[in-house]
Every structure is written in C-alpha cells, then in structure tokens.
Amino acid sequence: MIQKNRTKLVPLPTDILIPERDIGKQPVLDIRNLGIDFGGLTAVDSFTLAIGPTEIAGLIGPNGAGKTTIFNLLTNVYQPTRGSILLRGIDTKGMTTAQVNRLGIARTFQNIRLFGGMSVIDNVKVGLHNSIKCSFASSLLHTPGYYKAEKKARERCLELLDFMGMADMAQLRADSLPYGAQRRLEIVRALATKPAILLLDEPAAGMNPSETAELMEQIVRIRDTFQIAVMLIEHDMNLVMGVCEGIAVVNYGKIIAKGTPEQICNDPVVIEAYLGKKGAAAHAAEG
C-alpha cells in the first residue's frame, strides 16, 4: 500500500529542536518548507521543523495562528500546497489520512471526536483495528481464530486503558464520560494504533489543574514507555513549559521562534506576539 522512499531527500543538519539523546538518529518527522493556501489566504508558510524519535515537542501560538492546520497537514487531512513531510524518512505526499496513520502518526482532536455510541473499550478496539489479525470470513463465521483475536484485542485494550487509569470505565458509553476522561480516551485510542509520533491537539483544554498535572505525568510516561515522540498544541503554559523539550512558536502561519522552554519564555518576539507591542513594553518594564 505505502510506497517507500518515493522521494530521497538528504536530511538537513541537525535541527536545534532535536534533543541531545536523539542526535544521530533519524528524526521521526522532518518537515521542510511546508505551506498551504486556502484561496488567496496563506494559512501556513515555510514551516520547517524536525522532531527527534523520543522528543516531546510543543507547538504554541495565539488563536488562529495555524497550529491545528499544521496538524491537519501532517495527517494529510489537507494536502499541502508547498513543501514536504518526511515521516520516518518516507515522503507522505499523496497518502490518505488512514495510510499516514498506518505509517506512524496518531492524533487527538481539539473538539473531541470519539465514537460516542460505542463503549470505551470498543473505542480502543477500533484503534487496534489494523493489528487485529482476523479475516472477514473468520469474523462472519465466528471461527476459533476470531475468538482468539478478540480475546487478545480485549486484553491489549485493558492494558492500554489501565495505563491511562481508565480500566474501570471500560464498559461505559464513550459519550457518557466526563470531559477529562474523554480526552484521555482519545489518547488511548491513538496509542492503540502503535504510532511513532503522537499529535495531541490541546489535550488539557477543559481540565482542572490537578487533572492537568496528572496529564503532564502521563505524557512523559507515554514517551518513556512506548519510546515514541509526542507533539502537542496547548495554551496551558504550565503544561507546555513543564513537559516540552523543544517548542516552536507560530504566528500568522509562520514559525517566529524555536528553542528550549527557557529560550522561548524570554524571547521578545514571542512576548510581542502574545501580548502585542504595548503589552510587550509593559512586560519589559515590569521585568
């Protein structure tokens, strides 16, 4: 299905965003000059970024800066007008969202998109779908192979749910869960697809401070356990500064700053983008 190495591109010199332990390894995502126009509007332009295979990266910026558009470009919901995306060294140009997922990108959504009418465990099983080995004929006839595959899937789902502390909710309907749990269920479902990189779109939105603190721990634990990269969009600066190793700041579809949390915090361009010119001046006077 997926054509490998359609385009051979020599990796750029190590991007500043890659953490030290990932240097020398192939970046999981290598985005070059990505851009998209909607009619006359340039939503994202010359977006270049590399993410290490075990990095936690943050993508921040004011509302409407184009962060979610970038996620949609990475998962091929939109096809980019310019530039290329190398996922584990493979150009994803022309692939469908489903193919990109099978190659290694899983995501969550800003406005939660669960399979509301199904139970929590079934939501996770849908995530496992492509790794369940059971033919259509076997499912039609409910052969012993079907029961074996289903049992294995159920056990794996419960493991994953347990990992995010949701094992006791397995039989509930997905849309009856509280908000925070729905967000965590989206993460579990994404993890079930065995991604190489997990894209989280505002994972802490609507969570209270204690839930957010728990989520921060869980994000780090996901990276450590599954040895995957995480890229997140978030407005909660405590979370971003707490877990991200590298941060890219976007405004009007362009990267205006890249660096470690410390560098970003003190970058005058970033402060100006968030607070405006007057606000930045006031901030400088205060500081």
Add this chain to the structure above:
Amino acid sequence: MRLWKSKTSRQNLITLAMVTVAFAVLFFLNEGKVLSRSFSGQLVPICVYIVMALSLNLTVGILGELSLGHAGFMSVGAFTGVVAVAYLQQYITSPVPLMLVAMLIGGIMAGIAGFLIGIPVLRLRGDYLAIVTLAFGEIIRNILECLYVELDGGALRFSMFGSADVGGNFIISGPQGASVPSKLSTFGLGIGLVLFALIVIMNIVHSKEGRAVKAIRDNAIAAESVGLNLTSYKMKAFVTSAILAGMAGVLFAMNYSTVEAKKFNFNTSISVLVMVVLGGMGNLRGSIIAAALLTVLPELLRGFDDYRMLIYAIVLILVMLLNANARVKQIKLACSQKLRSLFSRKEASK
C-alpha cells in the same frame, strides 16, 4: 457458558432464542392447520420483510447511510431467482437444494448490483447514497419491465423486446412480469433465511468489521485518523445488505405464481424503511418485531375496509409518538428494572 458471560453475546442469544421459539410455534401451528388460511399465506411474506428490514438496518442503522432503493436489490434477486429456478430445474430436481442455489445466485447478483452502485457513491460523504439508490430502484424497475427472457431448448435467451414468432417458453415477459415455474417457497425456508440473516448481521456487528462500520457512522474523521479505510468498510456493509435483500427477493418471488417488476417500487422501499425506523435504528430485535407487525397489520385491518390505510397511518404515528415520549420511556425503564431484579433474585436464591 463463555458466550453467556459477555453482555453483548447474551443479548444476541436472547434475540436468536426469541426468534427461534416464535417461529417454532408458528411452524407447528401451521403444520397442524390451526392457522387461518389468510394468516398462513402471510407467513412467507413476514419472513421476507423481516430479512428486508434486517438487511436495511445494516445499511441505515449500523452503517448510518440512507438507502431508498432497497426494493431494487430485492427485485434483482427475485428476477434472477426465477430465471435460475427455471433454468436449473432440469438439473436439480429436489426443491430445497434448488431453492438454496437460486437464493445464492439471486443474492450474488444483488450483491454485484450493490457493489457497482457502491464504487462511485460510497467514496463520498453525505446523503448521496440516498439519491443514487432512489434512482437505482426506479431504473432497475424500468429495465425489468421491458426485459424478456425465454427458455428455448435448454438455453436462455435475453432480449429487450418480445418476439412473438419464436415458440420459446417465456420466463420473463416484460411488463407482464415473470411466471414462476413452481411455488418453491416454504415457511421452513423462510425461517432458515431469517436466522441466516440474523446470524450474519450479528456476527458482523460484533467483529472488527462491525466496530469499524459503527466507528465510521459515529465519526468518519476520527475513524480515518485511526487508520480505517472508510470506503472498504462501507462497501462491505452495503454489499452484505444488498446480498441479503436479494435472497429475500428470491424467497418472495417463489411464493407467488407471477411476479411483476412494479411490485418492487418506491413504496416497497419506503415501507421497509418504515419498519427499520419503527423498530429502532441499529436495533435488530426491533426490526424483526416491526417487520412482522407491519406485514400482518394491513391484513388484520382488512375488516375495516375503506379505513384500513387510515388506521395503519394512525398506528404508525402513535407508535412514533409513544417511542419518543419521556413518560413512556420511564415506564419501560421501570419495567425492565423490575424484570431484572426478579431474575437476579432467582439467580441469587440458586
């Protein structure tokens, strides 16, 4: 016992048991000549419409796509079945295997029709399937109304105009419909087909394919983001639905001495859709009950003569209103809780 433990398979077994018991009772009543003639004449149509409702429920309730031409697949099955029986009866003499082979062929032809429609339409998102199936139902009816098939010395001949000069034996003669070689449908075969359809749909619903289909219904964008190929799963569900409708069509055709294409019109499609909506989208048990009731109801109301369709409409409206009524829902919930506590007490005392 393993089956009994999980809640979903328990629900399935209950549905299967209900259907089996109900049919067994009817079957023996019918054999013992206890049923009135008009009612025993209704038994095969009841089975046919149950299968139609079940298969449409797979498309409408479980896949979440609206199909307005389900009778079209039924007619493809029916006419193919008639031709198959007329041709094959020289090779297969015993009625049950002949009927099974005819159902298989009818189902496959309807499945092919479903597949051809699905190729362009199921790639799209939105209500396109409703429009295209609506057109399909009408087109297939018009084609069948001018199709002539004759059996001439052991060979089949198809044409789009009648040829009076040939002394062949017409199986399908255009607007006059198909003349069925022999009435092969029995209530037993009907029960078999209902159970077959029920098991197939249940097995699909509780497999990974069924979960994929429901996921697509609930949220297509999220389903794609976890790596599901939307078109492929929509196609599997839709073609299965068409195959079952085709098989029901064969059973339907073989119950009469002639079948006309105009029987499978838009009204038939809509009345099957009404059965699905009345029984509850995605609710198989509901589809069975609704299909059985709505098939029998017009006959039961025959005594009221002129007011028959009026009463039929009023009954439909009342059921819809009561289904959505909060107080009725409360009463239903209370009843089911009482039943459950009764059963659990029994189990505890054991």
